[in-house]
Amino acid sequence: MKINGNAIRPGMIIEHQNRLWVARRTMHTQPGKGGAYLQVELKDIRSGTKLNERFRASEAVERVRLDEKEYQFLYADGDMLTLMDQETYDQINIHKDLVGEPAVFLQDGMMLTVSTYEDEPLAVALPESVVLEVVETEPTVKGQTAAASYKPAMMSNGIRIMVPPHIETGTRVVVMTADQTYLERAKD
Template sequence: MAVEIAADIRRGNIIEHTDGQLYVVLKAESFRPGKGTPTTTIEMRRISDGIKVVNTFKTSDKLEKAFVEEVEFSYLYQEGENYIFMNTASYEQVTVPGAMVGDSAVYLQENMNVTLQMFNGEPVSITLPQRITAEIVETEPVVKGQTASGSYKPAKLDNGVRIMVPAHIDAGTRVVVNTEDGSYLERAKD
C-alpha cells in the first residue's frame, strides 16, 4: 500500500479506508477557503457491496492507496447484468458486474479497449477511454434565426444517450463525446 495525502487522490484511484475495505474514488474535490483548513471531499464506492460514501478530509490527511494492476481488456458483450471482457495479451475472459461499470455502460462499444484495475486477480474498477465516437440518430431541426455559435439543441445518439449539440449538427453526423460527463466535444473526423 502506498500512502498519499488526500489532496492527491484522483477519480479512479483505489483506496483502503480505515474500516479495512477497498473503495474506488468516484469524485475528489479540494476546497481551499480564504481562512481555515483546506479540505478534500471524496465520493467513493465500496467495492465489496457497491455502497457509496462521501467523506471530507483535511488536504494533508494521509490515505492508503491500494496497489492495483492496470490491465488492458477488450469489451466483448453483455450477459444479463454482467459484462464480459477479454484480456488483450492472454485472451483470458473476465466477467465484470454491471454495478462496477455503472452509468458508463451506455458508452461501451464492441471491441472497445478499456483498462480494468485488478486487485488480487479480481477486477475492482473500470476506466473507459475518455472519448468515444457515436452517430446522431435523432435531433431537432434548426430553428430559423438561431445563431450558429452559441446555441445548442438536444440530440439522441445511436447508443440511446441524449446530449446537447451545436445547432449545425444533423442526424447521421458522427460526433466525439466525452465519456466522463456525456458532453459533445467535436464532429468526428472519420
C-alpha cells in the same frame, strides 16, 4: 505505500478501516484552534457507501496501487459483460455495475481498462470519447445560429445530448463518455 494524511488527492485509493476507499473530494481546513487537517469525502469501492473523514498531516495513510490491464469488450449478457485479455485471450465476466452509467457507450471491440486489486476487478474505465451517429434531431432554423445555442439530439445508443445547430441527422459526432457531452464532429 504509506503517505501523509494531507497528501491525499481526489482519485487516490486508500486503505482505511480495513476497506478500500476512493477519495472523491478533498478540502484543506485550518480552524482557529488546533492544527490544520484535510477533510476527505471517501467512497467505498466495493459497497459504494460514503464517508467523510479528517486526516492530519501527522497521520500515515496506506495508499493502494491497483493493477490496470487492457481488455477488449466482446458482448453483454444481461447484467454481465464479457471481456477478453488481448495477450492471453482469456475471457473474464464482470458485472455491468463496475462500469456504471457510462455502460451505455459500450461498443463491440472497444478497449477498456480494468483496475484490479488482488485479482478482484474493482473498476472499469472506458475511453474518454466515443464516435456516435445522430439518429434524430431538430432541423436548423435560419438565423438561429447567431447566438451560441444548442439543440437536443438522439444518438445511436439511445441517449440524448445537446449538439450545435449545424449538426444534422446522420452526422457522426464525438461524445465525451464521462459527462455525455458533445465534443466535435467526427473526422471520418
